[in-house]
Amino acid sequence: MSDPGFVTRFAPSPTGYLHRGHAFSALTAFEAARAAGGRCILRIEDIDRIRCRPEYEAAVYEDLAWLGLEWGTPVRRQSEHMADYGAALRELSERGLTYRCFRTRREIAEAIESAPHGALEAFHGAALPAEEEARRVEAGEPYAWRLSLAAAERALGGFGDLIFVEEGEGPGGEHGLIPARPEVGGDVVLARKDVGVAYHLAVVVDDALQGITQVIRGRDLFEATYVQRLLQALLALPTPAYRHHRLLTAPDGKRLAKRDRAQTLRELRGSGMTPRTLRGELGF
Structure with a gap:
C-alpha cells in the first residue's frame, strides 16, 4: 500500500569514506521509502568540526x-543550522x-x-553552587x-x-511497543562550550523539522532511542516509528567501522566492482 506520508532519512557523518555497512544502511532506508511510496531524505550530520x-x-x-540512489535538494547540513539546536537547548535550560x-x-x-555497580552505572550530576x-565560567573553564x-x-x-514503536529489531530482539529507559544513558551531554551541540539534541530537532516519520538505522543506535524519546517528550516534538536493522560484520565478527579501516566504497569501485554486484551481495 502506498504511503506518501512515509518519510525516512539516511544521515551519515562525513568523518571518513563510506563502506559496505553504510551502503547497507542507505539501501535499507531508500528501498523502504521506495516500497512505501514515500521519501528518503539525505542529511549530512557534520557537527563534529574536528573530524x-x-x-x-x-x-x-x-x-x-x-x-x-537519488535524493531531494537542498541537503540539510547540521553545521548550517546551529541556531535551531541552540534554541532547543535554551528552552531546556530555561526550564531548569x-x-x-x-x-x-x-x-x-x-x-x-x-559507583556501587562500577561500569554498569551511568553518570548523574548536578549544577554547582x-x-x-x-x-568557573568567568575563568573560562570548559564545560x-x-x-x-x-x-x-x-x-x-x-x-x-x-x-516508542520498534518495527525492526533491537540487539536483544526487541520489537513492537518498547518502553524507553533514559536512565541507561544517565545525564547525557547536549552541548559543549567548545564544540557546540551534541548528536542526541541535533537529531531530534532535525527529525522534527524534516517531518521524519520512520527512523531506519543500525542496531548499534537502539539505546540512543531512549534519550531521544525523552528529548522529544520534553520539547513536545513528534515521535517517529523506529526500525533498527542488523549490522554488517567483518570475517572476524566485528562490525564494519571507519576506525578499523573497513574497505571503502571508493576502493570497491576502484577494484572494478559494479553497483549491481554490491547490491546483490548486500541482499538488494
Whole structure:
C-alpha cells in the first residue's frame, strides 16, 4: 500500500569514506521509502568540526549516486543550522532541565567506576553552587551542558509514558511497543562550550523539522532511542516509528567501522566492482 506520508532519512557523518555497512544502511532506508511510496531524505550530520571534512562529504554524494540512489535538494547540513539546536537547548535550560558540568572525561569515568555497580552505572550530576559556577565560567573553564535526568523525570511526572514503536529489531530482539529507559544513558551531554551541540539534541530537532516519520538505522543506535524519546517528550516534538536493522560484520565478527579501516566504497569501485554486484551481495 502506498504511503506518501512515509518519510525516512539516511544521515551519515562525513568523518571518513563510506563502506559496505553504510551502503547497507542507505539501501535499507531508500528501498523502504521506495516500497512505501514515500521519501528518503539525505542529511549530512557534520557537527563534529574536528573530524568532518569536505572531501568526505563530497564522497558521500559520489558514493550514493554510484549506488543508484537519488535524493531531494537542498541537503540539510547540521553545521548550517546551529541556531535551531541552540534554541532547543535554551528552552531546556530555561526550564531548569540542564546544568553545566565542568568534569573532564577522565573525572566522569572515575566517578562511574567508583559507583556501587562500577561500569554498569551511568553518570548523574548536578549544577554547582551558583557562586562557584559563575567563578568557573568567568575563568573560562570548559564545560558541557548535560540533561538532568532527575529534573526531566520531575517535569514529566515520571518516565512511564515514554514509549516508542520498534518495527525492526533491537540487539536483544526487541520489537513492537518498547518502553524507553533514559536512565541507561544517565545525564547525557547536549552541548559543549567548545564544540557546540551534541548528536542526541541535533537529531531530534532535525527529525522534527524534516517531518521524519520512520527512523531506519543500525542496531548499534537502539539505546540512543531512549534519550531521544525523552528529548522529544520534553520539547513536545513528534515521535517517529523506529526500525533498527542488523549490522554488517567483518570475517572476524566485528562490525564494519571507519576506525578499523573497513574497505571503502571508493576502493570497491576502484577494484572494478559494479553497483549491481554490491547490491546483490548486500541482499538488494
